[in-house]
Amino acid sequence: MIKLSQNENAFGTPPLALKAIAEQGQEVFRYPDANHEDLIEKLADKHNVKPDNIIVSAGSVALLDMSIMSFVSSGENVVTAEVTWVGYKIIAKIKKKECRLAKLVDNAISLENVLSLCDDKTKLVLLANPNNPTSTMISHDELKEFMRQIPPDVYVVSDEAYAEYITEDDYPDTMELQKTYPNLLIFHTFSKIYGLAGLRIGYAITHPDVIKSLMPYKMPFSIPNLAAAAASAALDDTEYVEKCAAINAEERDFLYTELSGMGFDITVPHGNFVFIDLSSAEERARVDNHLRNVGISVRALEPFGSETALRITVGQPEENRYLVKCLKAVK
């Protein structure tokens, strides 16, 4: 099976991270570090902030869990987009919190619609940028204006899981916005371009007071040294990461051109995945089944909020060409 269903790095784990995993593997009989200060310092250097602006976690899902626990009390709500990463809805549901879903406009997150769902019980807004699954992007000016309008006691997450794949100039400079808006949290993960989805590690950058309010909800020993060592080495493998981003950009353009040329309703993509709307659940199932039969798995999106669309991860060049061939046949 060619797996194009979970937006992982199509080229796998960075070589330096694989080396660190092999070395650190000898030590897994030991409990992990409680704080991972070395990794936090490295991340602080990378983003030009202080270590007390960073919290590491067992992936973005753990950050979401901590954020909802810390910010959203009983009777209060979370607002996100109608078609977005299913993780938001899942964690809100587990935590028994209302999760309001703002309608998209042209498959993109409409911050106007998000704002219109916020009331005095809204404590957390979750924005995936680029949005998963639609691969659209919120621009700097749009986010800046949104932050100006949102009350300061509402926490806003800019989930930048796929930020390294962005090639647009007007992607938000959230580090800059955070200087004015301490209620802004920036989520990053090692699950995507850093190729470590199986090791469960991510981090958030935000105001030290926000970190302090998240910390009580952090599960002790939730980040293995193996994951921290791999993450640290992946950060050092800049050449590999840049190469993956560059190939992704070329291949994403290739898929966009080919698929739109074939008449698919494809949204202009900004992440390492494309979104095609097949206009009916039957047609979506037909295309999905055909791809599965020829050995390609892609993502059907009911849990994300769309019955008619498919999300396809940008694969390796030969995988993408095979995908195009198979899509031509099904068309």
Ligand SMILES: Cc1ncc(COP(=O)(O)O)c(C=O)c1O
């Ligand atoms: C928007 C978004 N955020 C975060 C993640 C990754 O989460 P994690 O760090 O828990 O692997 C994903 C994975 O699909 C995602 O789409």
